Amino acid sequence: MFKAFYISFLLILVLFLGSCGKKGLTLKIGDQDVLALGNVDSCNFVQSASGLRVSWKSSTPVKFIIGSSVPTKYDATIVKAATVWNNYMNRGLISVHRDNTLTNSPGDDRYNLIYWVTDWPDEQAMEQARTGIRWDVSKLRDADIKINADNFEFYADGETNTTGKVSLLSLMIHEMGHGIGLKHINDIVSVMFTHLATGTERSSPAKVDTDSLGCEY
């Protein structure tokens, strides 16, 4: 009888000690990613909510339209920006033409328009340009490029007076990169690097740029 009580006492003691291991929330950064397995490699593309890369898929060439607000003296530079991407990717990825008849405002109209903006909001005065993209699921349907001609001066390809001005060729290569789905790439050699100083050329896509685009195009 005594033995039975002794054994049951020991059993309860073991159960009691076993139940002491649990604490409050013990989550930490090491527990982070296990539930997130299977996420798609971004390849420096914008990603949809379900983690898919956002691009034009097979709908290439992507047609950019130079709107009436853009001075015609910059047409050749903007066309060259598309040519640079096409040459580096060895395919007709982007096409550019001018259409002065379009009066659309930037927005979701399925026209990929380039705008020369002379009344940029003061709080965003540091922005050289802004490209807005819109998509369904993971396929792009609209891209607009706005150039900040309010706070910046630009020089065309081949122009020699570059002091205090931004290379429009470098800027347009960068913005067209956004227009076909790329994010910023934190690598100074990339044409998708965030910052472009005045008088500086960054007009040759690097391996990281072409490798990234190669994931989708």
Next chain:
Amino acid sequence: MKKFLILFAILDFIFVGIILKISSEQQRQVASVSTDSELTEGQQQKLELMKSFVFNKTDSEVVLRTNMLQAACATFATIELKFKAQGLAFSGEPPSISHSFSCEEIKKDNSLDSMVTLVADLKSLRNQPAIKKPSSLLRAFAIFSDEELPNEWRLSEIRFGGTDSFSVSEVEINKVLGEDIFKFSLH
């Protein structure tokens, strides 16, 4: 001898009582964990935490409720809700809004089980980069006064900050709770 037996019987009952009390307290505090043996204890807690989320959007507010809010605030200093606009990006970045809550404030009312974001605050971030509230801070990213405020949004990330930190990501939310669970329209 008989006295010993009675003493052990009493001790047995006391131990059973203690164990029952402790296990029911833990049930309330941590909730039961998943039986998935491949997950660590922390990951099982994360799963439980995610399953405890109840999301609701009305005309005036966006609410995330969890019965584990107080338990989370016992461990972490801040809880940040990240809202992300759907289907658009500016210069590679989707418009997003961060709403960071102070756990110190949440703990002041131990019946509090929800984090509330006012729709009016979300809308007014089109014209100001941040709003400081008594117990929380809202900040806007890639939202511009010269662009339309996006209509379609999603609570895309829940970040717990402090000495240790972790976050529940968009992909995890989609996988565990479903794709459309935290979606809402602003207008």
